[in-house]
Amino acid sequence: MSGQITEVTRRHIIDAFPLQRIGWSGRLSEPEFLARIYNLSELPSNDRRYDNAYEDIQQHRVRNPNDWEDDYVFTDGRFNILWGTDENFLRFLEMTVHPLVRSAEAAAQVLDVYNTALRPDGYHLVQEGDISGQPVFKARLVQGSFHGDMPKAIATQPLLTDDGVLHEHLRRINDSLTRDPANAIASSKELLESLFKLILNQENVEFARSDELPALYKKVGEALNVNAESVPASARGSQTIQKLLRTLATTVQSIAELRNEIGTGHGRTVPSIATEVHARLALNGTVAVAEFLLGTLHQRRTNTLRETAGRQRTGSP
16 A cells, blocks of 8 residues: 555645644644554653653643644654655544544545545545444545546537536536445436436427336337337347346336435435445446447437438438
Protein backbone atom coordinates (compact mmCIF):
# COMPACT_ATOMS: atom_id res chain seq x y z
CA MET A 1 0.00 0.00 0.00
CA SER A 2 2.87 2.40 0.76
CA GLY A 3 4.16 4.98 -1.71
CA GLN A 4 0.97 5.56 -3.67
CA ILE A 5 -0.34 8.77 -2.06
CA THR A 6 1.69 11.66 -3.46
CA GLU A 7 2.92 14.67 -1.53
CA VAL A 8 0.68 16.79 -3.76
CA THR A 9 -2.38 14.91 -2.49
CA ARG A 10 -1.21 15.04 1.12
CA ARG A 11 -0.57 18.78 1.01
CA HIS A 12 -3.95 19.34 -0.66
CA ILE A 13 -5.68 17.59 2.23
CA ILE A 14 -3.50 19.27 4.88
CA ASP A 15 -4.21 22.69 3.36
CA ALA A 16 -7.93 21.94 3.57
CA PHE A 17 -7.88 21.84 7.37
CA PRO A 18 -7.43 25.61 7.87
CA LEU A 19 -9.29 26.53 4.66
CA GLN A 20 -12.36 24.47 5.61
CA ARG A 21 -11.93 25.32 9.30
CA ILE A 22 -11.56 21.66 10.18
CA GLY A 23 -10.01 20.99 13.57
CA TRP A 24 -8.15 17.75 13.01
CA SER A 25 -8.62 16.55 16.61
CA GLY A 26 -12.33 17.41 16.68
CA ARG A 27 -13.97 16.85 20.05
CA LEU A 28 -10.79 15.43 21.56
CA SER A 29 -7.79 17.30 22.87
CA GLU A 30 -4.76 16.89 20.62
CA PRO A 31 -2.90 14.60 23.08
CA GLU A 32 -6.04 12.42 23.44
CA PHE A 33 -6.44 12.25 19.66
CA LEU A 34 -2.83 11.36 18.91
CA ALA A 35 -2.71 8.83 21.76
CA ARG A 36 -5.33 6.79 19.87
CA ILE A 37 -2.91 6.41 16.96
CA TYR A 38 0.55 6.57 18.52
CA ASN A 39 2.08 5.44 21.81
CA LEU A 40 2.87 8.95 23.04
CA SER A 41 4.41 7.70 26.28
CA GLU A 42 7.13 6.00 24.21
CA LEU A 43 7.77 8.93 21.87
CA PRO A 44 10.31 11.55 22.98
CA SER A 45 9.55 15.08 24.14
CA ASN A 46 11.04 18.02 22.24
CA ASP A 47 11.06 19.93 25.51
CA ARG A 48 13.73 18.85 28.03
CA ARG A 49 11.37 19.49 30.91
CA TYR A 50 9.11 16.58 29.94
CA ASP A 51 9.62 12.86 29.59
CA ASN A 52 7.48 12.04 26.60
CA ALA A 53 5.44 13.38 23.67
CA TYR A 54 2.14 13.34 25.58
CA GLU A 55 3.42 15.72 28.26
CA ASP A 56 5.14 17.83 25.59
CA ILE A 57 1.95 18.32 23.57
CA GLN A 58 -0.10 18.84 26.72
CA GLN A 59 2.18 21.74 27.68
CA HIS A 60 2.50 23.42 24.30
CA ARG A 61 -0.94 22.82 22.78
CA VAL A 62 -3.33 22.49 25.74
CA ARG A 63 -1.90 24.70 28.48
CA ASN A 64 -0.31 27.11 25.99
CA PRO A 65 -2.13 26.55 22.66
CA ASN A 66 -0.28 29.31 20.84
CA ASP A 67 3.18 27.86 21.43
CA TRP A 68 2.97 25.82 18.22
CA GLU A 69 1.14 26.32 14.94
CA ASP A 70 -2.07 24.32 14.41
CA ASP A 71 -0.45 22.29 11.62
CA TYR A 72 2.64 21.26 13.60
CA VAL A 73 1.44 17.64 13.68
CA PHE A 74 1.86 17.16 9.92
CA THR A 75 5.58 17.93 9.86
CA ASP A 76 6.51 16.74 13.35
CA GLY A 77 9.02 13.92 12.79
CA ARG A 78 7.54 11.91 15.64
CA PHE A 79 4.35 11.38 13.62
CA ASN A 80 5.70 11.75 10.08
CA ILE A 81 2.27 12.33 8.55
CA LEU A 82 3.38 14.37 5.55
CA TRP A 83 6.32 12.17 4.51
CA GLY A 84 5.52 8.83 6.12
CA THR A 85 3.85 5.72 4.77
CA ASP A 86 0.42 5.64 3.17
CA GLU A 87 -0.77 3.51 6.08
CA ASN A 88 0.30 6.16 8.58
CA PHE A 89 -1.32 8.99 6.62
CA LEU A 90 -4.59 7.11 6.10
CA ARG A 91 -4.75 5.99 9.72
CA PHE A 92 -4.56 9.66 10.74
CA LEU A 93 -7.39 10.57 8.33
CA GLU A 94 -9.52 7.66 9.58
CA MET A 95 -9.21 8.94 13.14
CA THR A 96 -10.30 12.46 12.15
CA VAL A 97 -13.72 11.08 11.08
CA HIS A 98 -14.12 8.59 13.93
CA PRO A 99 -17.37 8.92 15.94
CA LEU A 100 -15.32 9.91 19.00
CA VAL A 101 -13.88 12.85 17.09
CA ARG A 102 -16.85 14.31 15.18
CA SER A 103 -20.52 13.68 14.40
CA ALA A 104 -21.67 11.73 11.36
CA GLU A 105 -22.86 14.94 9.70
CA ALA A 106 -19.53 16.69 10.24
CA ALA A 107 -17.63 13.58 9.15
CA ALA A 108 -19.57 13.48 5.86
CA GLN A 109 -18.34 16.98 4.96
CA VAL A 110 -14.75 16.07 5.76
CA LEU A 111 -15.02 12.83 3.77
CA ASP A 112 -15.97 14.77 0.64
CA VAL A 113 -12.68 16.67 0.91
CA TYR A 114 -10.64 13.52 1.55
CA ASN A 115 -12.17 11.35 -1.16
CA THR A 116 -12.00 14.03 -3.85
CA ALA A 117 -8.27 14.41 -3.16
CA LEU A 118 -7.49 10.71 -2.64
CA ARG A 119 -9.34 9.23 -5.62
CA PRO A 120 -6.65 10.07 -8.24
CA ASP A 121 -4.18 8.12 -6.08
CA GLY A 122 -6.51 5.14 -5.88
CA TYR A 123 -7.90 5.45 -2.34
CA HIS A 124 -11.08 6.50 -0.62
CA LEU A 125 -12.62 6.27 2.84
CA VAL A 126 -15.76 4.16 3.05
CA GLN A 127 -18.03 3.10 5.88
CA GLU A 128 -17.17 -0.22 7.47
CA GLY A 129 -19.41 -0.86 10.44
CA ASP A 130 -20.58 1.49 13.16
CA ILE A 131 -20.27 2.31 16.85
CA SER A 132 -23.52 3.06 18.69
CA GLY A 133 -25.19 3.70 15.36
CA GLN A 134 -22.47 6.14 14.20
CA PRO A 135 -20.53 5.19 11.05
CA VAL A 136 -16.89 4.12 11.20
CA PHE A 137 -14.81 4.82 8.08
CA LYS A 138 -11.79 2.93 6.77
CA ALA A 139 -9.44 3.67 3.90
CA ARG A 140 -9.67 1.24 1.01
CA LEU A 141 -8.38 0.97 -2.54
CA VAL A 142 -10.91 2.25 -5.04
CA GLN A 143 -12.74 -0.56 -6.80
CA GLY A 144 -13.47 0.69 -10.27
CA SER A 145 -16.83 -0.06 -11.82
CA PHE A 146 -16.60 -2.33 -14.86
CA HIS A 147 -18.33 0.38 -16.88
CA GLY A 148 -16.71 3.32 -15.11
CA ASP A 149 -18.38 5.83 -12.82
CA MET A 150 -19.66 7.83 -15.80
CA PRO A 151 -20.32 5.05 -18.37
CA LYS A 152 -19.91 6.24 -21.95
CA ALA A 153 -22.69 3.93 -23.16
CA ILE A 154 -25.14 6.29 -21.48
CA ALA A 155 -23.23 9.54 -21.13
CA THR A 156 -22.23 9.87 -24.80
CA GLN A 157 -25.03 8.72 -27.06
CA PRO A 158 -27.00 10.75 -29.66
CA LEU A 159 -30.03 8.47 -29.86
CA LEU A 160 -32.43 10.11 -27.44
CA THR A 161 -33.95 13.52 -28.12
CA ASP A 162 -33.66 14.66 -24.49
CA ASP A 163 -31.09 12.74 -22.48
CA GLY A 164 -30.37 15.50 -19.97
CA VAL A 165 -32.23 13.63 -17.25
CA LEU A 166 -29.96 10.62 -17.75
CA HIS A 167 -26.92 12.81 -17.15
CA GLU A 168 -28.53 14.09 -13.94
CA HIS A 169 -28.94 10.50 -12.73
CA LEU A 170 -25.34 9.67 -13.70
CA ARG A 171 -24.03 12.65 -11.74
CA ARG A 172 -26.02 11.59 -8.67
CA ILE A 173 -24.68 8.04 -8.97
CA ASN A 174 -21.10 9.24 -9.41
CA ASP A 175 -21.38 11.59 -6.42
CA SER A 176 -22.87 8.99 -4.09
CA LEU A 177 -21.23 5.65 -4.99
CA THR A 178 -18.81 6.00 -2.09
CA ARG A 179 -20.47 8.26 0.46
CA ASP A 180 -24.13 7.26 0.02
CA PRO A 181 -24.47 3.84 -1.70
CA ALA A 182 -28.21 3.62 -0.93
CA ASN A 183 -28.77 6.81 -2.94
CA ALA A 184 -26.64 5.50 -5.81
CA ILE A 185 -28.80 2.36 -5.95
CA ALA A 186 -31.99 4.46 -6.01
CA SER A 187 -30.54 6.67 -8.77
CA SER A 188 -29.64 3.58 -10.84
CA LYS A 189 -33.26 2.45 -10.69
CA GLU A 190 -34.46 5.94 -11.57
CA LEU A 191 -32.04 6.12 -14.51
CA LEU A 192 -33.54 2.96 -15.98
CA GLU A 193 -37.06 4.26 -15.42
CA SER A 194 -36.22 7.52 -17.23
CA LEU A 195 -34.51 5.63 -20.05
CA PHE A 196 -37.50 3.34 -20.58
CA LYS A 197 -39.91 6.28 -20.69
CA LEU A 198 -37.70 8.20 -23.13
CA ILE A 199 -37.58 5.22 -25.48
CA LEU A 200 -41.33 4.62 -25.24
CA ASN A 201 -42.02 8.29 -25.97
CA GLN A 202 -39.82 8.17 -29.07
CA GLU A 203 -41.47 4.95 -30.20
CA ASN A 204 -44.94 6.49 -29.59
CA VAL A 205 -45.88 3.78 -27.11
CA GLU A 206 -48.29 4.75 -24.35
CA PHE A 207 -47.60 3.93 -20.72
CA ALA A 208 -49.25 4.77 -17.43
CA ARG A 209 -47.69 7.00 -14.79
CA SER A 210 -48.24 4.16 -12.34
CA ASP A 211 -46.34 1.57 -14.41
CA GLU A 212 -43.59 -0.07 -12.35
CA LEU A 213 -40.08 -0.63 -13.73
CA PRO A 214 -40.62 -4.26 -14.90
CA ALA A 215 -43.84 -3.26 -16.71
CA LEU A 216 -42.04 -0.40 -18.46
CA TYR A 217 -39.21 -2.72 -19.49
CA LYS A 218 -41.70 -5.20 -20.94
CA LYS A 219 -43.24 -2.46 -23.08
CA VAL A 220 -39.80 -1.34 -24.24
CA GLY A 221 -38.96 -4.94 -25.14
CA GLU A 222 -42.13 -5.26 -27.19
CA ALA A 223 -41.55 -1.90 -28.89
CA LEU A 224 -37.99 -2.80 -29.87
CA ASN A 225 -38.83 -6.48 -30.46
CA VAL A 226 -36.16 -7.67 -28.02
CA ASN A 227 -38.11 -9.70 -25.48
CA ALA A 228 -37.36 -13.40 -25.15
CA GLU A 229 -40.57 -14.37 -26.95
CA SER A 230 -39.44 -12.46 -30.05
CA VAL A 231 -36.64 -14.98 -30.73
CA PRO A 232 -37.76 -17.80 -33.04
CA ALA A 233 -37.68 -21.14 -31.27
CA SER A 234 -35.93 -22.74 -34.26
CA ALA A 235 -33.21 -20.14 -34.57
CA ARG A 236 -29.67 -21.33 -33.96
CA GLY A 237 -28.67 -20.50 -30.42
CA SER A 238 -32.19 -19.27 -29.72
CA GLN A 239 -32.40 -20.85 -26.28
CA THR A 240 -29.21 -19.11 -25.20
CA ILE A 241 -30.42 -15.76 -26.54
CA GLN A 242 -33.73 -16.23 -24.78
CA LYS A 243 -31.89 -16.93 -21.52
CA LEU A 244 -29.83 -13.77 -21.90
CA LEU A 245 -32.90 -11.67 -22.61
CA ARG A 246 -34.67 -13.15 -19.61
CA THR A 247 -31.55 -12.39 -17.55
CA LEU A 248 -31.87 -8.72 -18.53
CA ALA A 249 -35.50 -8.76 -17.44
CA THR A 250 -34.46 -10.34 -14.14
CA THR A 251 -31.76 -7.68 -13.73
CA VAL A 252 -34.37 -4.94 -14.14
CA GLN A 253 -36.61 -6.63 -11.57
CA SER A 254 -33.69 -7.07 -9.17
CA ILE A 255 -32.60 -3.43 -9.40
CA ALA A 256 -36.15 -2.34 -8.61
CA GLU A 257 -36.25 -4.71 -5.61
CA LEU A 258 -32.76 -3.65 -4.48
CA ARG A 259 -33.86 -0.03 -4.42
CA ASN A 260 -36.83 -0.96 -2.26
CA GLU A 261 -34.84 -3.19 0.09
CA ILE A 262 -31.56 -1.32 0.66
CA GLY A 263 -31.89 1.84 -1.44
CA THR A 264 -33.65 5.03 -0.40
CA GLY A 265 -37.17 3.94 -1.35
CA HIS A 266 -40.34 3.29 0.63
CA GLY A 267 -39.55 5.36 3.72
CA ARG A 268 -37.38 2.82 5.48
CA THR A 269 -37.37 2.64 9.27
CA VAL A 270 -33.87 1.15 9.71
CA PRO A 271 -30.48 2.22 8.29
CA SER A 272 -29.60 0.80 4.88
CA ILE A 273 -27.00 -1.97 4.76
CA ALA A 274 -25.97 -0.88 1.27
CA THR A 275 -22.23 -0.67 0.60
CA GLU A 276 -20.26 0.67 -2.34
CA VAL A 277 -19.98 -2.89 -3.66
CA HIS A 278 -23.79 -3.14 -3.82
CA ALA A 279 -24.02 0.27 -5.48
CA ARG A 280 -21.48 -0.64 -8.16
CA LEU A 281 -23.31 -3.91 -8.79
CA ALA A 282 -26.52 -1.95 -9.35
CA LEU A 283 -24.68 0.49 -11.64
CA ASN A 284 -23.12 -2.30 -13.69
CA GLY A 285 -26.49 -4.02 -14.08
CA THR A 286 -28.09 -0.73 -15.07
CA VAL A 287 -25.46 -0.04 -17.72
CA ALA A 288 -25.76 -3.57 -19.14
CA VAL A 289 -29.49 -3.10 -19.67
CA ALA A 290 -29.14 0.46 -20.97
CA GLU A 291 -26.28 -0.41 -23.34
CA PHE A 292 -28.27 -3.28 -24.84
CA LEU A 293 -31.39 -1.17 -25.39
CA LEU A 294 -29.46 1.77 -26.82
CA GLY A 295 -27.52 -0.58 -29.09
CA THR A 296 -30.76 -2.13 -30.30
CA LEU A 297 -32.25 1.32 -30.89
CA HIS A 298 -29.18 2.30 -32.90
CA GLN A 299 -29.39 -0.89 -34.98
CA ARG A 300 -33.08 -0.30 -35.71
CA ARG A 301 -32.39 3.22 -36.92
CA THR A 302 -29.47 2.07 -39.04
CA ASN A 303 -31.64 -0.61 -40.66
CA THR A 304 -34.43 1.90 -41.31
CA LEU A 305 -32.01 4.31 -43.01
CA ARG A 306 -30.62 1.50 -45.18
CA GLU A 307 -34.09 0.35 -46.17
CA THR A 308 -35.12 3.90 -47.02
CA ALA A 309 -31.98 4.44 -49.09
CA GLY A 310 -32.54 1.12 -50.87
CA ARG A 311 -36.09 2.04 -51.81
CA GLN A 312 -34.94 5.40 -53.09
CA ARG A 313 -32.33 3.74 -55.33
CA THR A 314 -34.82 1.25 -56.77
CA GLY A 315 -37.75 3.64 -56.90
CA SER A 316 -39.83 1.29 -54.71
CA PRO A 317 -42.59 2.89 -52.58
